[in-house]
Amino acid sequence: MGSESVKVVVRCRPLNDRETALGSKMVLTMDLQRCQCFIKKPMSADEPPKQFTFDGTYFTDQTTEQMYNESAYPLVEGVTEGYNGTIFAYGQTGSGKSFTMQGVTEPPTQRGVIPRAFEHIFESIQCAENTKFLVRASYLEIYNEEIRDLLGSDTKQRLELKEHPERGVYARDLSMHTVHNVAECETMMERGWRNRAVAYTLMNKDSSRSHSIFSIHLEMCRTGQGIRM
Numbered sequence: 001m002g003s004e005s006v007k008v009v010v011r012c013r014p015l016n017d018r019e020t021a022l023g024s025k026m027v028l029t030m031d032l033q034r035c036q037c038f039i040k041k042p043m044s045a046d047e048p049p050k051q052f053t054f055d056g057t058y059f060t061d062q063t064t065e066q067m068y069n070e071s072a073y074p075l076v077e078g079v080t081e082g083y084n085g086t087i088f089a090y091g092q093t094g095s096g097k098s099f100t101m102q103g104v105t106e107p108p109t110q111r112g113v114i115p116r117a118f119e120h121i122f123e124s125i126q127c128a129e130n131t132k133f134l135v136r137a138s139y140l141e142i143y144n145e146e147i148r149d150l151l152g153s154d155t156k157q158r159l160e161l162k163e164h165p166e167r168g169v170y171a172r173d174l175s176m177h178t179v180h181n182v183a184e185c186e187t188m189m190e191r192g193w194r195n196r197a198v199a200y201t202l203m204n205k206d207s208s209r210s211h212s213i214f215s216i217h218l219e220m221c222r223t224g225q226g227i228r229m
């Protein structure tokens, strides 16, 4: 990865059972070396495919593990060094955002970006010398333009969006939870996940129907030197 502050990678999922039953054809091919995607319009042999270039390309047989190691690892590593980082999954319903971010437990190569980030952060904490850490997690949902705290005591309560001159935009009264290990982080993620607004769509039977933001706040303090990041 180079030094640009925003990277865009694309992931293509396999056709699902519904699409296969409908006789849908894959219209996308990728050149993984060049990070290029080609979209071919069906039944128009003469028309050249449309071509798009990204910072990373992941086709149907590539795993979240590969994607994390190449594209997310450097960003999370930056967080352990004191920088801010965001991984934002964007795509239409059923395209695989939850599969990539939350992931599945089996096979282990498809564990999600969020649990991998937990592991990454706690491994860095274990390796660090003369440093104390405070790790806190928050999880909010934006649904119908309303913000709700997925880990709050009242998950139905609407939170207000505020702006602080130094901290920037934030959700007032969003609860922050201290976590000590990967298992506690996973419990938070699963607890919040269960509180999300979920509904069936024609494209995805487990559609989340909302945007959600899981944040990990990391504070570091050099013991003896008192430097805080």
Ligand SMILES: Nc1ncnc2c1ncn2[C@@H]1O[C@H](COP(=O)(O)OP(=O)(O)OP(=O)(O)O)[C@@H](O)[C@H]1O
Pocket (backbone or CB within 6 Å): 012, 013, 014, 016, 060, 091, 092, 093, 094, 095, 096, 097, 098, 099, 100, 201, 204, 206, 207, 208, 209
């Ligand atoms: N790379 C992949 N390999 C195999 N299956 C996948 C992959 N990506 C997604 N899927 C499957 O496709 C279906 C839809 O994925 P997912 O629920 O992650 O979509 P989404 O983008 O989060 O949808 P929504 O916005 O509606 O919540 C799920 O059954 C998921 O297991």
